[in-house]
Amino acid sequence: MTEMGKIFIVIGVVLIIVGLLWGFIGKLPGDISFKKGNFSFHFPIMTSIIVSIILSLIFFIISRFR
Template sequence: MARWFIMAGLVLIVVGILIYLAPWLFNWFGKLPGDIRIEKENSKVFIPITSMILISVVLTILINVIRFFGK
């Protein structure tokens, strides 16, 4: 379990560095078809459904590949 926490921490550090140094890599987030954005005069609602589904699929594939080759 400790190994998973270390891996998760390293992934978060790498993603944080990428967002800090190269924010243009993540401009697509929230702008895909299916993402809901409602803006009115005094309120904003943002629901990135499609973006989160895409991230979930990519992470699932990545974790399964790591588990498959880790044995």
Template sequence: MITEIGKTLVAIGAGILLLGGLLWLSGGTFRHFPIGRLPGDLLIQKEHFTFYFPLATSILLSIGLSLLLWIWQSFLR
């Protein structure tokens, strides 16, 4: 069981490393991608106060990660 956890952590780490490398090598191509400023994100600005809650971004990332993990799990079976 502990070896399975180790393999999973190594796979997650390799995936994060790969994603980070792709973003780094993209050279700012994704700079104009509107993630983090979607229409459902809450932004309240007052004179000396700013509150930002990325609600739509969080939901979109949650759906995307759930789909990715579901696909990954179906391949492991």
């Protein structure tokens, strides 16, 4: 398999994972959501941490196959 083929497979897997997790984004415990009057503030801190961990694992696995 060529290098470009591996890159497309990895991109596809990442997009599938993001698509499956999309429904949970912003709804996890630990995400900060604040609304008062016309003003609303949302900071998905727990979602950011989980996405970071998942991406770190994916890139670690990719680097092991090189």
